[in-house]
Amino acid sequence: MHTLVPLPVAIPLGVAAILGALNGHVPRRIADAACILATVAVGAITLDLMVISRHVPIVYWFGGWTVRAGMAIGISFVIDPIGAGLASFVCVLVLAAFIFSLHYFESVGTMFHVLMLGFLAAMCGFCLTGDLFNMFVFFELMSAAAFALCGYKNEEPSAQQGALNFAITNTIGAFMVLIGIALLYSRTGALNMAQIGRALSNQMDATIIVAFVMIMCGFYVKAAAVPFHFWLADAHAVAPTPVCILFSGVMVELGVYAVARVYWAIMDGPFAAHRPALSGLLLTVGAITAVVGAIMCFGQRHIKRLLAFSTISHVGLLIIAFALLTPDGLAGGAIYTLGHGMVKAALFIVSGILLHRFGTVDEYHLHGRGRPHLGTALVFFAAGLGLAGMPPFGTFLGEHTIERAAELAHQSWIDVIFFFAGAITAAAVFRVTARVFFGWGPKHDEFSGGGKHISEQRETKHSGQGIPAVMFVPAAVLVLLALAIGIMPHVHQEARVAAFTMADHAGYQARVLDGTKLPDAKPEVEYSPLAESLARSLGATGAALGIAFLTLAPWYPRKNKAYRPIRSAMQVLRNFHTGHVGDYVAFLTFGVAAFGVVLGLLIKRFGF
């Protein structure tokens, strides 16, 4: 029995309850220390669980309600290396956020800490649970904390609007998840994922399709897949920096994880004969998301909003990784999540530093003002290289693994998408670096007019000229960690083992319901040719540098007519991002209907 298993949820909630009760009576620094200690403890525990679960499957039944005649009576945590690894990654980012916010603006008592701890508990529970309804509960817990954190700057109109858009769309998404759960419960009389999977076995009918579409769309609202992505840019642009780290670094990716978990635990049986249909649909969605996100990213002047759109683009790549529906794709996705999360967190921290130092994150207003801060510039630039997927960053290893999986699945065209997303999003980051830190180029340009000036409340007490170490160090460390993931030996192999465990549909059911052991057979080490990915990623980095240079170069004819199609295409895309929640919900309904119809037609009508 593993006494440690409930702790990743129990510790943060317990500390949150104490801080909540003593609200206003605890000195700020003690609260900080308690939060950091709790996060470190949870991180150590989840890391430990990850290592253990590589060899021994961990299935923990709360209340001691073990399986009875193949039926789950209670709620289980089913821990495998991917779930536990994701949870420990959550802890890394939460820790970074707490350290960054040591210098954070006068928070009211300790409410900020309580909310962050609740957020941590929710994300850990979400990663570890093996029960579908329990997943919904943690999803809602995550949302409750996230909505409040997003609207934390309560004097900013845009912050309140962003939080409202976020809350309304994500709540509708949660209801859709619940409807999907209810449909599955009606069919199988079970809430445990393994049991649902076994009960459905290979059946395929309308209810299963619609239930999966509802669950998938609900979680993809959180993951910000097109056309559910609108809320993300609004919420990220206005949320406090430490919160952005968590939103972009891991919360959004958890949406993709949830769909992957539900697919491999439950739906792999029903969809076994219809994989091309699902795979095709999701690959398309992922590709569109990656492209739309990248274009919109380049068109922003508000740095946090720019980074938000780049997250959308990279989530598209993650969706592609999952959409291959192979363990290899999953392994690539896992590595990519780590690499991207760290790089993106570092970028957001730098934007927080800019806000601290200059009181704005508007690229035009910051023109050349970052000159004295060479170290920060270096971190920002390096993180940009990471976004482009340049070796040896973790993102490169992830992309390489995904591309290799795609090649095996005969979907090599996704290389183009990876090239495009990497090049354009990194170009935007390089452009910001050059303009803000080196004062290159004109103050304005033709492309990046997106988002009118969004007013931004200072988050810190402005003090002196320097940049506090507690702000700079986390960013630098995160970039180094992203490099370490790409360099460390065995990462690739371990990720593959973990992915094969997660994608073992029958094995998952057997582990949970029959208590069997993990199979000893591990996937063999395969030879993977690097050359192609290497060429692609270096090409993307080069293209990104080139595009950024061209945008800023003084001699370049920016008013040239040749740009007109690009500009008008960008304008068309921009016109969809209205900031109006009614539009967002209309697109959400459209997305669900389109997913359902396409999947239904492909499977039932065309027999894919």
Add this chain to the structure above:
Amino acid sequence: MSIFPYLVAAWLFLVGLYGVISSRNFVHIAMCLAVVQSSTYVLLLAIGYKTGGVPPIFAGAQVGTPAVDPIVQALMLTDIVVEATVVALLLALAVQIQKAAGTVNPDRLLELQG
């Protein structure tokens, strides 16, 4: 009776969404979301129901009476809490946006465009 409750659930979901997309007031939107949520109550209730069943409370009930499903009822209890909390958060945001922007009409908020 065979699928009528399911249809009611689908109807409530869509009517609520219609309210959200056509609304000119964030408080109104919060109430429409409550309607959207009630569709999940109807769906869960219908799923766990047994014709002729009794409530799942066995104080003095004779053994062998078929009782309706207690699980969905427990899920609905959770669902109701979720509704209350989400509504409270939305209302707090609506109050604050009125203070900050002077309006609760999404049509008049133009800062987050493009």
Add this chain to the structure above:
Amino acid sequence: MNRSRRHILFFVSAAVFFGLMTWAMHDLPPVGHYRGPYGDAINATVVYERHITDAVTAVNFDYRGFDTLGEESILFLSVIGVGTLLRQQKRERKSREDTDELEKGQAPEPSEAMKVITLGLVGPLVVYGIYIITHGQLTPGGGFQGGVVLATAPLLVYLAGDLKTFKRITTHTLVEIGEAIGIFGFLMIGFLGIIAGKEFLRNVLPLGQTGSIFSGGTVALLDIATGLAVAGGFISAIYAFLEQTIEMRMEGEE
């Protein structure tokens, strides 16, 4: 997108959506034919196994008690969230005048008879709330429902026009401590199982006699913890809104 385009997009999608749901429902068991097995298994064993007569309470606090922990945390966090969002802004100040005076401008002063009746209801309401909480294992109701009933009691005091007493019994600290003790208590009861060498939230206390209010082992305790958390949570949420309406003023307002 303008209004009419948004409506067109929505109506087309909604029609398709409705069609999808109808399509899905034809493969569901018809309403009234619940097929189990989860609920039936619980119904068959709950009284014998847990000495609890209300199966829903048993599911909430024992079989699926972990969900309820999550649920209480949702409530706790969103109450903290509401407090965070509605916190005093720099431009705002709390009204310094005697709040009773202020209140007179807001609502008509209730008549004496009305006051007596409302205040007279407080006692029974509290008793009823406690009754619902403690009888969760036996009859419909439980910590959640009773907690909300308890939370409405101070509101009656407010309705009776006695704002001072209302504020005295709903001080932030008191309520927040109650709420936090609820959550913390829930966790501690969960840890009882671990201390006993079993799983988290394992029901390790003696189950008692079926039909008594001490039946169900930890379920009775979890019920009370939940009642505390819910009562505290709802009072502070409602209080946060009340404070906005009654006391908060923007600078420059009369």
Add this chain to the structure above:
Amino acid sequence: MLILQIAILAFVAITGTAVVLTRDPRNQVIGLGFYGLVLALMFFLYEAPDVALSQIVIGAVALPLMFMLSLSKIRRNEQKRDEVKQKQREKAA
């Protein structure tokens, strides 16, 4: 019993629609409270007394109360705003 159950469902659908279509938030709150009671009745008729009880305390009491409080806050702020504007206009005139 069956007829009652079908009738209450139809009533739920109608009341829910009415709540959405009521455009004035103040009237809508009253509608929402009523809708909460109708839902509670539905829970009773479908043998879910636990849920019905919590629906009554939440849906028909706590939620409408929160709505009413925040609406009155918003309305008061808007009135204040209008008054200020009115004064400015008078001054200008």
